[in-house]
Amino acid sequence: MEIEVAKRLQRTEEYYFSKKLREIDEMNRNGAQVINLGIGSPDLPPHPEVIKTLQEQAALSTTHGYQSYKGAPALRTAMADWYARYYRVSLNPNTEILPLIGSKEGIVHICMTYLQEADEALIPNPGYPAYSSAVTITGATPVTYNLKAENNWLPDFEELESRDLSRVKLMWINYPHMPTGSLADRAFFERIIEFGKKHQILICHDNPYSFILNEHPQSIMEVPGALDVAIELNSLSKSSNMAGWRIGMLIANENRIGQIMRFKSNMDSGMFLPLQLAAAKALSLDKEWYTQLNQEYKLRREKVFEIMDLLGCTYDRNQVGLFVWARIPEGFENSYQLCDDILYKAHVFITPGGIFGSEGEQFIRISLCAKIEVYESAIERIKKALV
Secondary structure, eight states: OOOOOOHHHHTOOOOHHHHHHHHHHHHHHTTOOOEEOSOOOOOSOOOHHHHHHHHHHHTSTTSOSOOOTTOOHHHHHHHHHHIIIIIOOOOOTTTSEEEESSHHHHHHHHHHHHOOTTOEEEEEESOOHHHHHHHHHTTOEEEEEEOOGGGTTOOOHHHHHTSOOTTEEEEEEOSSOTTTOOOOOHHHHHHHHHHHHHHTOEEEEEOSOTTTTOSSOOOGGGSTTHHHHEEEEEESTTTTTOGGGOOEEEEOOHHHHHHHHHHHTTTOOOOOHHHHHHHHHHHTOOHHHHHHHHHHHHHHHHHHHHHHHHTTOEEOTTOOSSEEEEEOOTTOSSHHHHHHHHHHHHOEEOEEGGGGOGGGTTEEEEESOSOHHHHHHHHHHHHHHHO
16 A cells, blocks of 8 residues: 655655665675764763763652653753853753753754745755755745855855845754854854844754864854844754763743744653753763863874875865865765765765755765774775775
8 A cells, every 4th residue: 555655755855874874784784894984973972970870860760750841950950051151151941941852853843833835944055954854844945055165164144135035934054064164253143143133034053063173162142132033952962972862952032942842842752851860960061071072083083184185185174073074186076976986995984065965065074983993994995995
């Protein structure tokens, strides 16, 4: 019996990594032993005290029931303290913070709360594919705005102002930017808030990479008046090595938190309390945690630079975040061709920039989520393949 999928999925393709990993699994079954440098899933563990808190709380008989849709007060308070300590932002933990089961669900929650058919949403190109997918699922139309290396991968406000923005309801931004690793400064955040107010566009800032190889974490909420026109998503996945724990947060004013809760409360029944309390512990860690984490990532990044040099790519050594982004050399039609060439010849998987949009087709991305010896093995394989 054939049941047709809903219209909302007919414009939505399977995620690139989902398809490619199946191919890699088949290669491995045939003995390839592919080195995966494509996906940004932290391989390092959380702080020992975080794991200890989870174990202790999970062993109690009183922590296994349904939890509040708005999260435990202890977690919301820890999130507010974290924002005050590292981002210089004062938030009310009772009304301006919503814990999430991973910030990726927040992307869908926001889109489903505010978008419908005939609406448009501005999506960065290159950018995280989930933005476009979430918009499409709502029935709204994703409209890309191009980011260019020569503009430090920031939006061109003159070009945006020249458009018909009458149907645009929200705009996705993401700094430190994934996949390019570029930073935005305070002046940019001030300008994007002004742009949102002028055009009545909700500015949605996805901010999971601000601590990785970055000495000065920033939040869009530092800008006065940001809560009037912006929402920020944040996450413990990268900054606390807790990707599989699925713990994120949404920062917004009280009215928007209430609106988003109308959707979210129909999607889940709260987060496991021991996870929430362990996350609160992670958020209480001092700056030494991030310093040690970044010392390891700096060493790994140097190895990735070696790989990029072997491939003849060019890149910015000052980029931040969990990846290295580089322009491919001449001789390849696009990033897919280079990545497949390395996959099939050297059995090393790296990410083609084209999956992030047309502006990424001449770029590749390599993750920092592997041990030093894994990068060294990849380097040796690539050297042999290039002979």
